[in-house]
Every structure is written in structure tokens, then in C-alpha cells.
Amino acid sequence: MGSRSRARRAAAVLGFTGLLCAVLGAVMIVVVPTLIKQQVLKNVRIDPSSLSFNMWKEIPVPFYLSIYFFDIVNPDAILLGEKPQVQERGPYVYREFRHKSNITFNDNDTVSFLEYRSFQFQPDKSHGLESDYIVMPNILVLAAAMMMENKPMSLKLIMTLAFSTLGERAFMNRTVGEIMWGYEDPLIHLINKYLPNMFPFKGKFGLFAELNNSDSGLFTVFTGVKDFSRIHLVNKWNGLSKVKFWHSDQCNMINGxxxxxxxxxxxxxxxxxxxxxxxxxxxxxxxxESGTFEGIPTYRFVAPSTLFANGSVYPPNQGFCPCLESGIQNISTCRFNAPLFLSHPHFYNADPVLAEAVLGLHPNQEEHSLFLDVHPVSPCLLTCGG
Incomplete structure (x- = not known):
């Protein structure tokens, strides 16, 4: 009898324990996701007390910038009217460091800041050195020629004489380091002397010379402390709620x-x-699509085929015109009228006539599409390409 009584008590205890575990499990299924969500919402806000504030202030994850150049194989033949032939060189990889400064919290649930960037060459990750020579279009000469297009004939003749006197040519042969971070060119000094404010730079010229150890403008974004629905959204950039570079309100809007x-x-x-x-x-x-990056779940977001489409193919982009073939966007209006265009690498997603006009281009989705991989729960940028 005693053993049966103990068995019944043990069964009752086990039954009660099982019921309690089931109840606790049901409660946790409901409560834990809510608690996790509340903690995530609390800690992704831009607030000095949040866990993510220091990460937002100075991103600890290493960023790497991979640069590829098209080395022009036949510059002399191009001047005679032949089709350009290029060879892709690179990548030349740089570690990008970012940190925010001048952080100012405003009364309207926003914070203003400057984000400074600097770049450090990574030879072990690169396929080549900064001392490699690349033949490419002489950007200064082409920009100066374009800027002279609507100037008086007398100025055009002076510029032509300057090109000849200074030995400027349509193509240049310079090192990767010079192209990236700047080189001395007498044309800059001549133009700044006789046509001040024509060029935005006064010393060396380089594709990234103005970006290294500089900021990308004054951003003012919503903190999400008072209104979480607007967290991280840009309120203003350089004091503007919309830019003035383009020809429609939609294209000038500062979104996201x-x-x-x-x-x-x-x-x-x-x-x-x-x-x-x-x-x-x-x-x-x-x-x-979803995926993983070093074991972390990610969502991959890609550029739609209409991103750089012209106004004929995608009417909302009409505000970015004057347009050429679809797939390249003219950004000269925001780059001192220099002949600069945006596109995907190798003219991916562009009018086929563009890639067909240059020998050595091989556009494909895997290598040349623009994408961002982010963590979907607390969306920080993990990887990107394009």
C-alpha cells in the first residue's frame, strides 16, 4: 500500500510539473517574442543609452571597398576611330573606416552628424599594387573640354592652345595611387588662375582625393525615440529636405x-x-532572397532593372534627363557639369548597344548587379556589391 501511495504521489507531481511546464511554455511562446521585440526596438534607437549607439557612432564591422579599372588597350587606335578595347584590372581593395562626429540631438526627435571616412590600401586582399599603371581617359581634359562647350570661341581657342602647350592628351597613363588619391597637373593651376571656380579642386586631382578623410555632408535623421515609425529616416541633408539637381520633385526627393x-x-x-x-x-x-553571412541570417535586396533606366523606358526617371541610352544616368548637373555618368559595372542592365560599343565588356548578374545584404531583425548592412 505504501509503495502504491508513493507512486500515485509521484505521478501527481510529475503531472503537475508537466502541466506547469506546458503553461510556462505557452506563456513564453507569447511573451518572449514580445520581450525580444521590445528590447530590439529599445536598442536600435539612436540614443546614447541604447546598446547600438556606439556601433552606430563608429561602425565596428570592417568595410572593404574594391576598385576595378578598365585599362585601355588601344588608345591610339581609338583616336583613329576604332572601337575601344579594355582589360579589367583589379580589384584594388581598401579598408574603409567610418566614424560620426559633430553629433547633435535636436528637439524634433532628430540627430545631426557628420560621418568621416578614410581609406587604407590592403595589398593582401588586392590583385595588384597602387604602383600599377593604368591607361584611361584624361578626365581633366575631357571635363575642361565639356565645360568649354558653351563658352565664347576665344576661350575655346585659349583652352586648345593650353592643351597643346602643356602636352595634355585625350588619354593618360598613371598609377592606381595617382588616379585614386591625386596627382599634380599644370592644367589645374592654369584654369584656376584664369577661370577661377571652374573646377571644385585647387590642388591635386584624383577620383577619391576629395573623399579620403572627409565627410559626406551633414545628415539629420530621426532617432526613433519619440516616433519609432521614422527611425533612421533622413530628415535633411546639408539642411535640405530635397535637392535641386534634377528636373522633377520626385527625383529631387531625399528618401530613406x-x-x-x-x-x-x-x-x-x-x-x-x-x-x-x-x-x-x-x-x-x-x-x-534570404541567405546567411558568416552564420548570420540575411535578406538580400537588389537594384531593380529600372534604377538607371532612361525616361523613355521608365517615365519616373524622366526627371534625371537629359538621357542617353537606357542604363546610364547623367550626373553632370551635380558634378560641376563634368561629363560623368552612373551605371552598373560593364553596363549590366543597360541598353546592349553600350556594351557592344566596347571590346572587353562582359556584363552578368552574378558579378555586376547592385545588392545589399542586411540582418532582417536589427537591419545593419553586412555586405554589398555592385
């Missing part, structure tokens, strides 16, 4: 975030919007 963090708890229906100071415009990427 500054391009590093977005609102948490993304779904496949979410899109990524961000404003790019380098492109002088806002961009929208769309969800493609």
Missing part, C-alpha cells in the same frame, strides 16, 4: 535612410530606401 541602418523586423515585402550623396539621389532596392 543614410544607407547603413534601417527599421528592424523586415519582411520580404520591405524595400530598402537610402540617399546617396555620391550619386546625388535616393535609391530603392527590392527584396530578392
Amino acid at each position: 535612410t543614410s544607407g547603413q541602418m534601417w527599421a528592424p523586423f523586415m519582411t520580404p515585402e520591405t524595400s530598402l530606401e537610402f540617399y546617396s550623396p555620391e550619386a546625388c539621389r535616393s535609391m530603392t532596392l527590392i527584396y530578392k
Whole structure:
């Protein structure tokens, strides 16, 4: 009898324990996701007390910038009217360091800041050295020639004489380091002397000379402390709520975030919007697929085929015109009228006539599409390409 009584008591205890575990499990299924969500919402806000504030202030994840150049194989033949032939060189990889400064919290639930960037060459990750020579178009000569297009004939003749006297040519042969970070050119000094303010730079000229150890403009973004629905969205850039480079209100709008963090708890229906100071415009990427990056779950967002489409193919882009073939965007209006264009590498997603006009281009989705990989719960940028 005693053993049966003990068995019944043990069964009762086990039954009660099982019921308690089931109840606790049901409660945790309901409560834990809510608690996790509350903690995520609390800690992704731009607030000195949040866990992510220091990461937002100075991104600890290493960024790497991979640069490829098209080395022109036949510059002399091009001047005789032959089709250009290029050879892709690179990547030349740079570690990019970012940190925010001049952080100022405003009364309207926004914070203003400058984000400084610096670059450090990584020879072990690169396929080549900064001392490699590259033959490419002489950007200064082409820019100066374009800027002279509507000037008086007398100025055009003076510029032509200057080109000849200074030995300037349509193509140049310079090192990667010079092309990236700057080189002395007597043409700059001549133009700054007789045509001040024509060029935005006074010393060396380089594709990234103005970006190294500089900021990308004054961003003012919503903190999400008072209104979480607007977290990380840009309120103003350089004091502007919209830019003035383009020919329609839609194209001039500053939409999305500054391009590093977005609102948490993304779904496949979410899109990524961000404003790019380098492109002088806002961009929208769309969800493609889920994946992992070093064991971390990610959502991949890609550029739609209409991103750089011209106004004929995609009417909303008419404001970015005057347009040429679809797939390249003229950004001369925000780059001192220099003949500069945006496109995907190798003219991917562009009118086929562009890639066919140059020997050595091989556009393909895997290597040349623009994408961002982000963590969907607390969306920080993990990888990108394009």
C-alpha cells in the first residue's frame, strides 16, 4: 500500500510539473517574442543609452571597398576611330573606416552628424599594387573640354592652345595611387588662375582625393525615440529636405535612410530606401532572397532593372534627363557639369548597344548587379556589391 501511495504521489507531481511546464511554455511562446521585440526596438534607437549607439557612432564591422579599372588597350587606335578595347584590372581593395562626429540631438526627435571616412590600401586582399599603371581617359581634359562647350570661341581657342602647350592628351597613363588619391597637373593651376571656380579642386586631382578623410555632408535623421515609425529616416541633408539637381520633385526627393541602418523586423515585402550623396539621389532596392553571412541570417535586396533606366523606358526617371541610352544616368548637373555618368559595372542592365560599343565588356548578374545584404531583425548592412 505504501509503495502504491508513493507512486500515485509521484505521478501527481510529475503531472503537475508537466502541466506547469506546458503553461510556462505557452506563456513564453507569447511573451518572449514580445520581450525580444521590445528590447530590439529599445536598442536600435539612436540614443546614447541604447546598446547600438556606439556601433552606430563608429561602425565596428570592417568595410572593404574594391576598385576595378578598365585599362585601355588601344588608345591610339581609338583616336583613329576604332572601337575601344579594355582589360579589367583589379580589384584594388581598401579598408574603409567610418566614424560620426559633430553629433547633435535636436528637439524634433532628430540627430545631426557628420560621418568621416578614410581609406587604407590592403595589398593582401588586392590583385595588384597602387604602383600599377593604368591607361584611361584624361578626365581633366575631357571635363575642361565639356565645360568649354558653351563658352565664347576665344576661350575655346585659349583652352586648345593650353592643351597643346602643356602636352595634355585625350588619354593618360598613371598609377592606381595617382588616379585614386591625386596627382599634380599644370592644367589645374592654369584654369584656376584664369577661370577661377571652374573646377571644385585647387590642388591635386584624383577620383577619391576629395573623399579620403572627409565627410559626406551633414545628415539629420530621426532617432526613433519619440516616433519609432521614422527611425533612421533622413530628415535633411546639408539642411535640405530635397535637392535641386534634377528636373522633377520626385527625383529631387531625399528618401530613406543614410544607407547603413534601417527599421528592424523586415519582411520580404520591405524595400530598402537610402540617399546617396555620391550619386546625388535616393535609391530603392527590392527584396530578392534570404541567405546567411558568416552564420548570420540575411535578406538580400537588389537594384531593380529600372534604377538607371532612361525616361523613355521608365517615365519616373524622366526627371534625371537629359538621357542617353537606357542604363546610364547623367550626373553632370551635380558634378560641376563634368561629363560623368552612373551605371552598373560593364553596363549590366543597360541598353546592349553600350556594351557592344566596347571590346572587353562582359556584363552578368552574378558579378555586376547592385545588392545589399542586411540582418532582417536589427537591419545593419553586412555586405554589398555592385
